[in-house]
Amino acid sequence: MSGKKKCFxxxxxxxxxxSLLSGCGTGTSVxxxxxxxxxxxxxxxxxIDQSLFVDPPVAEYKKRYPDVEVEIKTIPAEDLxxxxxxxxxxxxxxxxxDLYVDARSLIDDLYKAQKTGAxxxxxxxxSQMEGFSEEDYVDGTFDLYEHTDACYxxxxxxxxxxxxxxKNMEEELGIDVNTxxxxxxxxxxxELFYGKYPEEQPFLKMEPYRLLFAGYGYDISDGMKNAEILxxxxxxxxxxxxxxxxxxxxxxVGEQSWEAYEAEFEKLLHEQKxxxxxxxxxxxxxxxxxxxxxxxxLGMIYGADGTGIAYPFRNYAISSGSQNKRNAFxxxxxxxxxxxxxxxxxxxxxxxxxxxxxxxQQKDKWMKDEVVIDGEIYAGLTEKTFSKLEEMYMExxxxxxxxxxxxxxxxxxxxxxxxxxxxxxxEELRNYLELYYSE
Numbered sequence: 345m346s347g348k349k350k351c352f353x354x355x356x357x358x359x360x361x362x363s364l365l366s367g368c369g370t371g372t373s374v375x376x377x378x379x380x381x382x383x384x385x386x387x388x389x390x391x392i393d394q395s396l397f398v399d400p401p402v403a404e405y406k407k408r409y410p411d412v413e414v415e416i417k418t419i420p421a422e423d424l425x426x427x428x429x430x431x432x433x434x435x436x437x438x439x440x441x442d443l444y445v446d447a448r449s450l451i452d453d454l455y456k457a458q459k460t461g462a463x464x465x466x467x468x469x470x471s472q473m474e475g476f477s478e479e480d481y482v483d484g485t486f487d488l489y490e491h492t493d494a495c496y497x498x499x500x501x502x503x504x505x506x507x508x509x510x511k512n513m514e515e516e517l518g519i520d521v522n523t524x525x526x527x528x529x530x531x532x533x534x535e536l537f538y539g540k541y542p543e544e545q546p547f548l549k550m551e552p553y554r555l556l557f558a559g560y561g562y563d564i565s566d567g568m569k570n571a572e573i574l575x576x577x578x579x580x581x582x583x584x585x586x587x588x589x590x591x592x593x594x595x596x597v598g599e600q601s602w603e604a605y606e607a608e609f610e611k612l613l614h615e616q617k618x619x620x621x622x623x624x625x626x627x628x629x630x631x632x633x634x635x636x637x638x639x640x641x642l643g644m645i646y647g648a649d650g651t652g653i654a655y656p657f658r659n660y661a662i663s664s665g666s667q668n669k670r671n672a673f674x675x676x677x678x679x680x681x682x683x684x685x686x687x688x689x690x691x692x693x694x695x696x697x698x699x700x701x702x703x704x705q706q707k708d709k710w711m712k713d714e715v716v717i718d719g720e721i722y723a724g725l726t727e728k729t730f731s732k733l734e735e736m737y738m739e740x741x742x743x744x745x746x747x748x749x750x751x752x753x754x755x756x757x758x759x760x761x762x763x764x765x766x767x768x769x770x771e772e773l774r775n776y777l778e779l780y781y782s783e
Contacts, residue, residue, distance in 0.1 A: 488659075524643055530553060546589065
């Protein structure tokens with residue numbers, strides 16, 4: 345590791361340690377002050393994530409801190425709904441894990457968890473990192489669930505929402521993805537597509553477009569102000585076009601095998617059906633297979649404020665009731681450190697320095713005259729594409745909380761399945777929001 349990276353990632357845990365060990369919730373803290381022993385470390389992680397995301401840093405942690413007893417509790421993904429109830433009960437009682445890996449999956453309502461003080465404010469810990477600055481991170485990194493100076497959930501990396509729009513379809517519909525700057529542009533393009541191809545689908549079945557609350561001015565900490573989104577015509581268009589894509593006959597069509605997904609993409613690839621384009625999610629292989637710069641244009645998925653929407657991937661939280669907060673943060677430090685030196689990054693990171701390395705790796709891989717994908721030779725990408733990607737990742741993407749309300753969208757299901765009117769479902773959703781914020 346370079347000296348610069350070591351300097352950036354060194355945690356100065358001696359200064360102000362006593363002030364770091366108290367709970368810092370925005371509501372009533374589960375434990376205002378928790379005595380610290382730091383003699384053990386308990387980690388909760390989904391079984392499908394453990395070998396890739398937890399085992400390597402834990403092995404390094406044990407080398408550095410051999411006296412700490414480490415316990416990894418794997419949560420079976422197949423039983424996640426039941427496990428979430430148990431995890432929530434433990435967390436609110438001040439028990440459970442010290443560190444939650446992929447907290448968004450393990451804790452069914454992260455906003456309520458941090459609002460009631462069950463999660464540790466991580467900013468005092470980050471502030472002890474030599475050279476730490478929020479400006480070195482993508483917008484939204486430390487503000488997923490609140491408009492305060494606190495940070496209860498730390499997203500390590502994210503998925504940049506991008507779309508590859510076929511140039512022949514742009515010409516046919518009279519659109520230009522390079523001029524898009526807000527969420528209405530995509531809806532306009534979908535409307536034009538259906539006007540020309542009313543029986544076709546603009547995107548693959550497993551990838552229907554919708555932004556829900558995230559694209560239309562939502563912030564979970566704004567309370568019932570978010571209900572104003574339900575009154576907007578753009579939200580209604582979002583719901584109507586999602587229904588048309590995902591429930592064309594009142595039945596959900598997005599459940600497919602991987603083989604069916606690939607077969608559908610082949611139809612897009614060979615222009616056997618008039619698709620508008622393909623969502624990429626940081627994977628440039630599909631863009632290259634579609635013809636890359638010659639046959640498709642790259643665009644971002646915009647929110648209402650004109651920023652690019654990016655969804656957090658891996659995220660971490662520490663319990664405010666933990667007696668081992670220092671240990672938990674030291675493991676998080678090692679995770680960040682190992683990602684900084686990762687020779688094969690699979691996603692952009694909230695830390696811009698690591699994202700620069702991700703883009704460099706992508707450039708080394710794809711910026712060639714010819715590249716090979718699945719045994720086939722394709723034209724590679726040029727500096728034109730990577731200049732655009734750097735602008736997206738470094739300037740325009742904002743990390744946005746996913747699944748803002750645990751049960752919210754189930755109230756729209758009758759509209760999607762033709763069993764209820766849009767107005768009736770919106771009213772039910774509004775009632776749900778009132779109950780959610782009153783509890």
